[in-house]
Amino acid sequence: MAKSRAAGDGGSSAILFQREGMPPIGAMLPCALQHVLASFAGIITPAILIAATFSFTTEQRTDIIQVALILSAIDTALQAFAPFRRIGGGLPIVMGVSFAFLPALQAMGATFSFGALLGGEIVGGAAAILFGLFYSKLKNLFPPVVTGTVIFTIGVSLYPTAIRYMAGGEGTALWGTPQAWFVALVTFAVVFGLNNFAKGTLKLGSVFFGMIVGIIVSAPFGMLDFSAVGEAGIFAFPKIMPYPIEFAPEVCITLAVVYPMVAIQVIGDVSAACLGSMDRMPTERELSGAIVSQGATSIVSAFLGGLPTSALGQNVGIISSNKVVNKWVFVIVAAVFAAAGLLPQLSAVLTAIPQPVIGGATVGVFGTITMNGVRMFIKDGLTPRTTTIVGTSVVFGLGIWMASGCLAGPGMPSWVTTVIGSNAITPAAIMAIALNLILPVDPPYEIRQAATKEQAVAKVMPASKE
Numbered sequence: 001m002a003k004s005r006a007a008g009d010g011g012s013s014a015i016l017f018q019r020e021g022m023p024p025i026g027a028m029l030p031c032a033l034q035h036v037l038a039s040f041a042g043i044i045t046p047a048i049l050i051a052a053t054f055s056f057t058t059e060q061r062t063d064i065i066q067v068a069l070i071l072s073a074i075d076t077a078l079q080a081f082a083p084f085r086r087i088g089g090g091l092p093i094v095m096g097v098s099f100a101f102l103p104a105l106q107a108m109g110a111t112f113s114f115g116a117l118l119g120g121e122i123v124g125g126a127a128a129i130l131f132g133l134f135y136s137k138l139k140n141l142f143p144p145v146v147t148g149t150v151i152f153t154i155g156v157s158l159y160p161t162a163i164r165y166m167a168g169g170e171g172t173a174l175w176g177t178p179q180a181w182f183v184a185l186v187t188f189a190v191v192f193g194l195n196n197f198a199k200g201t202l203k204l205g206s207v208f209f210g211m212i213v214g215i216i217v218s219a220p221f222g223m224l225d226f227s228a229v230g231e232a233g234i235f236a237f238p239k240i241m242p243y244p245i246e247f248a249p250e251v252c253i254t255l256a257v258v259y260p261m262v263a264i265q266v267i268g269d270v271s272a273a274c275l276g277s278m279d280r281m282p283t284e285r286e287l288s289g290a291i292v293s294q295g296a297t298s299i300v301s302a303f304l305g306g307l308p309t310s311a312l313g314q315n316v317g318i319i320s321s322n323k324v325v326n327k328w329v330f331v332i333v334a335a336v337f338a339a340a341g342l343l344p345q346l347s348a349v350l351t352a353i354p355q356p357v358i359g360g361a362t363v364g365v366f367g368t369i370t371m372n373g374v375r376m377f378i379k380d381g382l383t384p385r386t387t388t389i390v391g392t393s394v395v396f397g398l399g400i401w402m403a404s405g406c407l408a409g410p411g412m413p414s415w416v417t418t419v420i421g422s423n424a425i426t427p428a429a430i431m432a433i434a435l436n437l438i439l440p441v442d443p444p445y446e447i448r449q450a451a452t453k454e455q456a457v458a459k460v461m462p463a464s465k466e
Contacts, residue, residue, distance in 0.1 A: 016204065016324045019092070023326055030205025031324045032332035035094050037211045038365065039312045040340075040350045041165075041358045043072050043096040046307055050102070053109040060242075062344065067238050067306030069341030072096035075297040075309045077334040080327045082289055086133065089290030091282060092325035093273050094333055095297070098310035099161070100262045104422055105307070108251050114305075119247040121302040124255030128295030131260045135288040141433050142267055144281075148377030149390050149432040150425060151268040153397045154313050155370030157424040162366050165359025172355070179221045180356045187214030187360030195321060195364070204322045207361050214357035223354035232344035242305040250415070257419050259298075261426045262310050263291045269311035272372040276320025317365030320372055383442050389435045397428025 015021040016031065047068040051061040075095035082088030105117055131138070166184035168174025191210030194202050202209060218224060270290050274282045282290075290311075298308035319325070340347040377390050400406055401424035408417045420427050 013200065016326050016329065019090075019325055019327055021326065022328055027201060027204075028326070028329050028332055030201055030208045031322065032329045032336070034205050034208030034211070035315050035318060035330075035333045036336045036350070037353065038207050038314050038318060038358070038362050039072075039094055039096055041353065041355070042099065042312060042314060043068050043337075044347075044351060046097050046099055046102045046105075050105060050109065050114075050307060053106050054114050062232075062236075063239060063242060064306060065347065066236060066341045066344065067301065067304045068097040069337045069347060070238055071297055071301045071304070071306050071309055073334040073337035073341065074300065075293060076330055076337065078293040078297065079290060080330040080334065082293075086289055086292050087296055088293045089270060089282065089286040089288075090327075091270055091274060091286055091290060092277055092319050092327070092330060093270055093290065094312045094315035094319075094330065095294065095309050096312050096337070097307045098262070098312065100265055100310045100423065100425065101258065101308050104254060104258050104419065107417070107422060108254060112248050112251050113246060115243045115246040116248040116251045118243060118245045118302040118305065120251035120255035121308055122245070122299050123247070123252040124259035124308065125295040125297075125299035125302070127256040128259040128263050128298065129292050131263050132288045132291030132295060135291060136284055139284060139287075141436070142264065143436065144379045145377045145386050145389050146429070146432045146436050147264075147268045147271050148373045148375070148379070149393045150264050150373070150429050151272050151376060152370055152373030152390070153394055153424050153428040154265060154268060155366055155368075155373055156394070156398060157401065158313055158366040158369065162359050162363040165355045166363060167356070167359070169355040174223065174354075174356065179223075183214055183218045183221065183223065183354065184356035184360035184363075186217050187211065187357050188363060190214070191361050192364060204324055206322070207318055207365070211353070211357055211361045214360055215353060218354045218357055223356070224352055226349065226352050228348040228351065229345050232348040234345060235342060236344055237342070238304045238306075241303055245302065254415055254419055258426070259295065259308075261419075261429055262308075263294065264429045265425055266291055266294055266311045268373070269313055269316045271376065272369060273311075273316045273319045275376060276316070276368070276372050277323045277325050313369050314362045314365045316372070317362075317368035320368050321365070380442070385439050385442050388439065389432055392435060393428045393432040396431045397424040397426075400424070400427045 013023070013027055015023040016027055044065050047064045048061065051064050056064065072095060078088040079091060079093050079095055082090035108117060108120070164170050166181065167176050168180030174180040187210050190213045191206050194206035194209055198206065215224070267287055270282050270287060274280055294309055301308055340350055377386055400421055407421035420430070
């Protein structure tokens, strides 16, 4: 009886921390919904920005947001189930339309048509698939010091995004106001308190409950606007090939380079999620499947008039914090994304969440991502080789990204700025890979430990003889 009751009490919740099994819906919902709330704005914002780049009509803007949500659902579900032999990693990860591609897409959007971007997505998606299929031949390029450096850079590069959200959203009436910061800090305090001092469902769903409190607090300040709900349609399928697809060589080449770089981010995010939640690194097969799924989904996106997907860093932080890995939690996440995409009114409700609430709820999550990178690159000790690789790579990555236009001088090819200078991840990854190949490899950890002990003994021995 005691064993049975334990299984019924703690056992039902314990299933949340296992890949298989069906947890109670009441335990799953908060865990799933906090992923949705943490990522929803991040998924639709790139679509909104690209729509502005091409001066889309209201209908076109709605279409690209709808496709962003549906593709996020497809990729997340593929990663959860891995239903095909080489597509999907079968890992706890949330995928979605990502900011990672945004700088490159915006830069090319100033010159090329949206159809040309879609053609580039097809070529880039194919490049990602090839990268994933041949990952076993390339995996030696991505040891923990490289992937850890990339994860660390991802986390740090997200800090300005979190602060902009907390401050109300740059360019909005809320930007930098006391009201925005008050709502953001209240949300952050609730998330922080529940995550560190609560137990059970309150702890596991800390981001979700923090956002609920933040939404309530924001209401008296007039931050909630549900006017778009009444204007939205009830049900809508995505359109097939709404734009003519073009294959501009410059766009195709650029995205064929950018996609493998984003695949490194996928490797880093998936590795961080596994390390943080299951205390292990993903297998070669899991990483390969995750990359192939991302590439395949991006090709589908092109035919629906959408944007490419990638792993969502803020959700990696949630997974690492609460360690909930049950696949059905992520199926619920995918189902909500799909419903929001097919039901525009639901999508309109979710888009009404104020930016300070999102920023306050996710700022700690970005810190978790950064520290997962640290955990990864110190896995075998913080040697001079490791500090050189990490320090130098991060300087190049963050430095080039923050020094806007530093690669856009006279005589510099425009693709250099598009591919390397538009984000922190690409230059950091390139430098980390190069330095890892150039610098002599450290002796195994055990040998270094033994050598350290011998040196310590050698120092003590003369003193003991005296």
